[in-house]
Structures are given as C-alpha cells and as structure tokens.
Amino acid sequence: MADTKIKISVVIGLVLSCIIIVVTALCFSYVEYYEFGFIRQRSTGVVDLSEVHTAGRYFLGPDREFKIFEADAHFIELNDIAVFTSDKLEVGLTVYFQYFLRKEDLPLLHAAYDIYYKDVIKTSAQDALKGATTSFNTRDMITSRAILEATLFRAVSDRIGGTCCRQNCTSFVYACPLGCKPSVTCTTDDRGLFADVRYFQLGSVRISSSVKERFMKALTLQEENDTEKLKQQAQIIRKNTTAKVKMIQNEAEEMLQQATADANYIRALSDANYTATVEKARSEGLKQVT
Structure with missing residues (x-):
C-alpha cells in the first residue's frame, strides 16, 4: 500500500x-x-x-x-502600370521599390491600417507614379531614363514617407527632402504611410504599337525637318563663303593692279630721272670741253 x-x-x-x-x-x-x-x-x-x-x-x-x-525590406513590383504622358499618350511602366516600416511610427501604422498596410502602400505608389509621369512627354520617357527614375523615386517616396525629416538625414536618398518638416512639428498626416522608400528601380517602359508608329513618325518628321534646316544652312554658308572668296579675289586683283600701276609709275619716273641726269652730265661735260 x-x-x-x-x-x-x-x-x-x-x-x-x-x-x-x-x-x-x-x-x-x-x-x-x-x-x-x-x-x-x-x-x-x-x-x-x-x-x-x-x-x-x-x-x-x-x-x-x-x-x-x-522590420526588414518589403519588396514591391508594379508591373506594366498604365500611365499618361504630357502629350496624352498611354505608356506602361514597370518599377520596383523597397520600403521599410518606421519603428517610431509603428503604433500609428497599427492604429490606421493594422496588418493590412501593404495593399494601401502599393495602391498609393501607383497613384504617385501616375501623377509624376504627366510632366514627361513620350520622347522623354525613352530618352531621359535617369531623370524619369529620379522623379518617380521622389514622388513615391513623398507619397509613402510623408513630408517629415528623418532622424538621420543620411540614412537614404530622400531621408530629408527639400522643404521637409522637423519631426517634432509633424502631425500624423505629415508622416505619410509611416514607411520609408529607400530604394527604387525603373524597369521597362512599354509603348503600344500605335503609339510607337506615331512616335516614330514624329521622330522621322523631326529628323527630316532638321535635315532640311541643315541643308538650308549649308546653302547659306556656301553662298556666304563664295561671296567672301569673290570679295577677297577682287581685293587681291585691285591690290595687284594698284601695285602694277605704282611699279610702272616708279619705273617711268626712274627712267626720266636717269635720262635727265645723263643729259645734264653730258651738257656739263661739253661745257668743260669747249
């Protein structure tokens, strides 16, 4: 037991x-x-x-x-987003960016969106891209990629990150954008979506076939116009050059004729002086002989 x-x-x-x-x-x-x-x-x-x-x-x-x-990077890919250029043409953009949640603003993020912030940030980035491309024409979208990428980066960063200066202004490119507010004076609305877009990459720029044809036609017309202008300028330059050559030739001919006349005058004067001197000497000699 x-x-x-x-x-x-x-x-x-x-x-x-x-x-x-x-x-x-x-x-x-x-x-x-x-x-x-x-x-x-x-x-x-x-x-x-x-x-x-x-x-x-x-x-x-x-x-x-x-x-x-x-707490680490959130990777976003926006594939073939339809945007409009300043010349009212539709272009497809593909961009990639990486953002980080701000620790100090995480309570505000939770209060506003809880854990459902990703779709909000993605949609806001699309709106920022559509607004930023309206200052570029179709040609700029192709030929000015560096400027376009920097402009889109700033637009997305401002929309998601807000207008507050970060505590460390050297932490990423737009940590303290021009005109940002000191953190102590910022309101909740100034803090954007409580995240920082630290990296941004511009991918493909897609132009539809019809737009490409119009764009290429416009480029061709521009090149033809530039070619015609160059031809006209070349003709003007040739005419001016020919006129200058003719003027120089005329001046040279006048100088040659003047030099020839001066030489003949000097020669005739020299001959006359010679004859007068000889005759005078002969006369003096005859006087002495007699």
Missing part, C-alpha cells in the same frame, strides 16, 4: 513538473532580428501599443504573445 502511494506521488510529481515546464515554455515569446512586435493578450486580443519590441526573447506569461510586423 505504501509503495502504491509512493508511485502515485512520483507520477503526480512528474505530471506537475511537465505542466510547469510546458507552462514556463509558453511564457517565453520571441521576436526575430527581422521583426517588430507588439505585446498582445491571447484571451482578449488587446494589443499594447506603448512599446515596439525588437529582436530578443521575452518572458510574457502564458496569456500574452507578440503581434509581429516585418
């Missing part, structure tokens, strides 16, 4: 130990290095937004866990 009680006590002790181990294990929650986390109560679903937790192991108790947000 005593042995049975001992065995029961041992079993109960083992069961209790297992329960304690399991409960203790459940009390620990983890946040990975690529995550942010808010503490959430399991039983009620209430989320504590007072602190954003970063990577580590936390003892929260059995009724609490972490609600996780991504």
Whole structure:
C-alpha cells in the first residue's frame, strides 16, 4: 500500500513538473532580428501599443504573445502600370521599390491600417507614379531614363514617407527632402504611410504599337525637318563663303593692279630721272670741253 502511494506521488510529481515546464515554455515569446512586435493578450486580443519590441526573447506569461510586423525590406513590383504622358499618350511602366516600416511610427501604422498596410502602400505608389509621369512627354520617357527614375523615386517616396525629416538625414536618398518638416512639428498626416522608400528601380517602359508608329513618325518628321534646316544652312554658308572668296579675289586683283600701276609709275619716273641726269652730265661735260 505504501509503495502504491509512493508511485502515485512520483507520477503526480512528474505530471506537475511537465505542466510547469510546458507552462514556463509558453511564457517565453520571441521576436526575430527581422521583426517588430507588439505585446498582445491571447484571451482578449488587446494589443499594447506603448512599446515596439525588437529582436530578443521575452518572458510574457502564458496569456500574452507578440503581434509581429516585418522590420526588414518589403519588396514591391508594379508591373506594366498604365500611365499618361504630357502629350496624352498611354505608356506602361514597370518599377520596383523597397520600403521599410518606421519603428517610431509603428503604433500609428497599427492604429490606421493594422496588418493590412501593404495593399494601401502599393495602391498609393501607383497613384504617385501616375501623377509624376504627366510632366514627361513620350520622347522623354525613352530618352531621359535617369531623370524619369529620379522623379518617380521622389514622388513615391513623398507619397509613402510623408513630408517629415528623418532622424538621420543620411540614412537614404530622400531621408530629408527639400522643404521637409522637423519631426517634432509633424502631425500624423505629415508622416505619410509611416514607411520609408529607400530604394527604387525603373524597369521597362512599354509603348503600344500605335503609339510607337506615331512616335516614330514624329521622330522621322523631326529628323527630316532638321535635315532640311541643315541643308538650308549649308546653302547659306556656301553662298556666304563664295561671296567672301569673290570679295577677297577682287581685293587681291585691285591690290595687284594698284601695285602694277605704282611699279610702272616708279619705273617711268626712274627712267626720266636717269635720262635727265645723263643729259645734264653730258651738257656739263661739253661745257668743260669747249
């Protein structure tokens, strides 16, 4: 009988130990290095937004866990977005960009969108792209890619990131865009969608066949017009050159004729002086002889 009680006590002790181990294990929650986390109560679903937790192991108790947000890059691809240029033509754009959630604004993001912020950011980026391309014509979309990419990057960054200066202005290209507001004076509306677009890449620029034909025709007409202008300029230059050559030749001929006349005059004068001198000498000689 005593042995049975001992065995029961041992079993109960083992069961209790297992329960304690399991409960203790459940009390620990983890946040990975690529995550942010808010503490959430399991039983009620209430989320504590007072602190954003970063990577580590936390003892929260059995009724609490972490609600996780991504702390690393969010990769977005907008494929063949239809936009309009300043000359009212439709062009398809493919762009890629990477954004990061701002830790200090994560409570505001949660309050506004909860975990459903990705579609909102994607849609807002599309709207920003459509607004930014209206200042470019179709030719610029093809020939000025560097300027186009920088303009689109700034437009998407402003729409998603807002108009607040970041704490570190050197952290990425548009961390502190021209005219940004100091963080201490920013309102919730100034903070955009509470994320930073740090990288942006312009992909393909698709032009429809009909637009290509119109574009190529316009380019051809422009080239023909430029060619005709060059031909006209060349004719004018040839005429001016011919006139200048003729003028120089005339001046040279006049100078030659003038030089010839001057030479003949000098020669005739020299001959006359020579004859006069000889005759005078002869006359003097005859006087002396007589």
